[in-house]
Amino acid sequence: MVFDYLASGLVFSSIIVLGSIGLSLIYSIADFANFAHGDTMTVGAYAAFVTFGAVGGLGTSVLGLPIGFFVALVAGIAVAAVVAVVTEKVVYDGMSAGSIELLITSIGIAFVYRAIIQIGFGADFTRYEVQTLRPIEALLPYGVRVTQHDVAIVLSALVLVGSLHTLLQYSDLGRKMRAMADNPDLARVSGIRTDRVKLWTWIIGAGLAGSGGVFLGLYNQLSPRMGFNLLLLIFAAVILGGIGSVYGAMLGGFLIGMINQLTPVLTELGALLPLVPDSFGIPIGIEYANAIAFVIMVAVLLVRPNGIAGEAT
Amino acid sequence: MRVLSDPKGYWADLTRSEQGVVAFIVAFAGLLLVGLLTGALAPTYFLYLVGLAGMYALLSFGLNSQWGFTGLINFSVAAFFGIGAYGTALMSASSSPIAGDLLPIVGLVVALVVAALLALAIGIPTLRLRADYLAIASLGLAEVVRLVVLNERQFTNGSAGVRGIPPFFEGFPVLADLPQMMPGLAIRPLPGTTIVLETPFWGALLNVVVVLGFVGVSYAVLRRAHRSPWGRVLRTIRSDEDLARALGKNTYGFKMQSFVLGSLIMALAGVFYAHLNLFVSPGDLDPVTTFYVWVAVILGGSGSNRGALFGGFVIVGIREGTRFLNEFAWIPIDVAPLRLLLIGVLIVVLMRYRPQGVLPPQRELIWPKVVDEAPDRPDSGVREAKVGGGDD
Numbered sequence: 001m002v003f004d005y006l007a008s009g010l011v012f013s014s015i016i017v018l019g020s021i022g023l024s025l026i027y028s029i030a031d032f033a034n035f036a037h038g039d040t041m042t043v044g045a046y047a048a049f050v051t052f053g054a055v056g057g058l059g060t061s062v063l064g065l066p067i068g069f070f071v072a073l074v075a076g077i078a079v080a081a082v083v084a085v086v087t088e089k090v091v092y093d094g095m096s097a098g099s100i101e102l103l104i105t106s107i108g109i110a111f112v113y114r115a116i117i118q119i120g121f122g123a124d125f126t127r128y129e130v131q132t133l134r135p136i137e138a139l140l141p142y143g144v145r146v147t148q149h150d151v152a153i154v155l156s157a158l159v160l161v162g163s164l165h166t167l168l169q170y171s172d173l174g175r176k177m178r179a180m181a182d183n184p185d186l187a188r189v190s191g192i193r194t195d196r197v198k199l200w201t202w203i204i205g206a207g208l209a210g211s212g213g214v215f216l217g218l219y220n221q222l223s224p225r226m227g228f229n230l231l232l233l234i235f236a237a238v239i240l241g242g243i244g245s246v247y248g249a250m251l252g253g254f255l256i257g258m259i260n261q262l263t264p265v266l267t268e269l270g271a272l273l274p275l276v277p278d279s280f281g282i283p284i285g286i287e288y289a290n291a292i293a294f295v296i297m298v299a300v301l302l303v304r305p306n307g308i309a310g311e312a313t
Numbered sequence: 314m315r316v317l318s319d320p321k322g323y324w325a326d327l328t329r330s331e332q333g334v335v336a337f338i339v340a341f342a343g344l345l346l347v348g349l350l351t352g353a354l355a356p357t358y359f360l361y362l363v364g365l366a367g368m369y370a371l372l373s374f375g376l377n378s379q380w381g382f383t384g385l386i387n388f389s390v391a392a393f394f395g396i397g398a399y400g401t402a403l404m405s406a407s408s409s410p411i412a413g414d415l416l417p418i419v420g421l422v423v424a425l426v427v428a429a430l431l432a433l434a435i436g437i438p439t440l441r442l443r444a445d446y447l448a449i450a451s452l453g454l455a456e457v458v459r460l461v462v463l464n465e466r467q468f469t470n471g472s473a474g475v476r477g478i479p480p481f482f483e484g485f486p487v488l489a490d491l492p493q494m495m496p497g498l499a500i501r502p503l504p505g506t507t508i509v510l511e512t513p514f515w516g517a518l519l520n521v522v523v524v525l526g527f528v529g530v531s532y533a534v535l536r537r538a539h540r541s542p543w544g545r546v547l548r549t550i551r552s553d554e555d556l557a558r559a560l561g562k563n564t565y566g567f568k569m570q571s572f573v574l575g576s577l578i579m580a581l582a583g584v585f586y587a588h589l590n591l592f593v594s595p596g597d598l599d600p601v602t603t604f605y606v607w608v609a610v611i612l613g614g615s616g617s618n619r620g621a622l623f624g625g626f627v628i629v630g631i632r633e634g635t636r637f638l639n640e641f642a643w644i645p646i647d648v649a650p651l652r653l654l655l656i657g658v659l660i661v662v663l664m665r666y667r668p669q670g671v672l673p674p675q676r677e678l679i680w681p682k683v684v685d686e687a688p689d690r691p692d693s694g695v696r697e698a699k700v701g702g703g704d705d
Contacts, residue, residue: 032445033445033448033449035448035452091661091665094665095664095665097664097668099445100384100386100444100445101664101668103386103445103448104386104607104611104660104664105660105661105664105665107388107604107607107657107660108656108657108658108659108660108661108664109657109661110657111604111653111654111656111657111660112654112657112658112661114650114653114657115650115651115653115654115657116650116654118649118650118653119650119651119654123647123649123650224650231452232452232453232456235449235452235453236453239446239449285464287460287463287464288460288464290456290457290460291456291457291460291461293453294450294453294454294456294457295457297449297450297453298435298438298439298450298453301438301439301442301446301450302437302438305441305442305446
């Protein structure tokens with residue numbers, strides 16, 4: 001059983017990591033907590049939904065997913081990035097306001113995204129038109145029930161996170177972004193075009209969020225609230241990792257995703273641990289999975305406000 | 314009252330936006346009056362709307378004393394509202410799973426105590442940190458409170474909600490039975506229309522009295538507090554926390570006081586709502602309530618109590634007004650997302666183009682005496698004063 005929870009934790013944390021990286025990047029470079037980030041994920045998911053409906057399967061499939069789905073994934077990433085850039089240009093860019101005012105504005109933006117999606121697609125749940133798969137046979141003896149789709153999610157997330165790592169560490173843009181996250185004024189006087197770096201940050205952050213949204217739709221279902229419901233977990237991940245640290249956000253996202261999916265273990269703790277009676281368990285049901293993330297977040301704020309990987313403020 | 318003795322001078326003294334707001338209020342009140350007289354608007358429903366508007370005004374006061382005074386971003390308005398509503402409902406309702414059938418006033422006290430404890434619990438970890446941590450943590454708190462109310466069936470009845478909440482004046486002498494004792498009245502304001510006022514009307518009237526009492530007391534307290542030295546410290550914290558700290562103020566303590574005060578007022582709104590609606594359910598804790606209140610405060614003018622009052626009324630107008638849109642068949646879509654869109658666009662447009670709101674705090678921050686006694690021009694010019702006082 002635990003292996004199964006760990007496996008689904010791995011899948012879920014891939015999604016959270018994709019969301020939290022973007023949020024952390026925007027937090028450190030655009031300097032505000034973007035409450036519209038969850039709804040950017042929803043935008044990506046629905047853009048992929050429309051694209052997939054238009055292009056169809058396109059023949060062969062990889063890991064149970066037709067090629068058309070990967071085209072839709074790219075479309076979802078692109079649309080999320082474009083929407084975020086347009087929002088940045090139209091709304092945030094012209095505001096001469098502090099981070100608090102931007103934060104409140106981003107709530108309004110989140111509602112606008114969600115309302116438009118709800119007007120276009122209705123409030124009901126939908127699914128991608130991909131075949132539902134049976135769990136992979138080879139893993140069933142170990143009690144692990146994952147489908148090829150889950151494997152596809154984890155692998156795609158690994159590819160995306162890996163390329164982000166390469167970009168941040170070895171490219172010119174990555175060095176500029178790290179410089180700007182560190183000290184925007186210093187970056188500016190050093191001749192870095194901070195506006196352009198900021199724009200790229202939005203593209204990368206929102207693009208990753210869009211991919212996370214597509215995978216969330218594949219993992220669960222699509223609904224206009226899907227992103228906003230995930231926002232709290234993503235924030236918990238970012239705070240756990242330390243605001244402004246991209247690698248912290250990855251670690252935080254991984255931990256929060258794991259803990260979220262491991263919640264059922266709490267009630268059956270006795271059966272797993274040696275030396276405690278089998279009936280022992282912490283009576284917290286899965287309905288409180290999101291609440292646990294919140295409690296962890298508050299505990300981190302109390303003990304170590306800069307997060308596990310954060311630098312001093 | 315200067316409005317009555319010198320209406321022209323009063324009008325001329327107002328700022329442009331104040332004139333606009335006054336004109337709007339007068340026009341809207343006129344519209345309501347016409348509706349009432351012609352019978353298009355039932356008096357009982359009208360009083361219900363007034364009660365609802367008073368409730369939103371209370372919520373806006375609460376948020377204004379956190380965000381407007383001190384700059385604290387509280388995204389858990391709905392949670393404190395829900396604590397207030399459930400606190401009193403679980404104490405006084407006949408179907409309450411825990412206590413039940415206690416006096417509503419006991420419920421009021423319990424609700425306020427729980428709200429204060431919750432505010433402390435969320436304030437302690439976050440108020441020492443940057444302002445946005447409170448925003449994130451309070452959004453999480455709202456979700457946790459909603460989950461607890463929804464899932465702890467043995468304490469809260471879960472999604473079924475709590476029924477059988479008595480009116481607020483249950484157990485009071487005279488007031489408790491007043492609606493039943495009042496005679497039914499039939500009045501004819503205009504020829505051809507008859508309005509019958511019966512027990513529900515008097516009950517609704519009592520509710521309005523309660524909420525006006527709550528609103529009046531909160532307004533008086535907040536107005537006084539805002540001008541007091543305590544309020545000045547809060548305003549300093551809002552504009553520059555480092556400055557307040559450099560002046561030797563314990564900003565953490567002040568922020569905590571402001572946060573708890575605002576949360577108490579929000580819980581008060583929840584208490585009133587439970588006794589207005591006589592039924593509470595987890596649906597009342599929907600986070601969107603929080604953002605209605607945010608729009609009310611930003612629209613009215615952050616930091617302005619009368620702005621919060623105005624914003625609260627406008628929000629009820631939006632909420633109940635969009636309900637009528639459903640009756641037009643030519644609108645092909647559901648109204649719920651439209652309302653969400655309206656709220657979102659309002660937030661963005663206000664923050665983008667008029668972050669100070671329509672009634673920004675101006676004269677209300679200054680003691681009136683100071684304005685009245687201030688001379689129009691100084692007794693002596695600056696130059697003379699310099700020449701006279703200097704040695705060189």
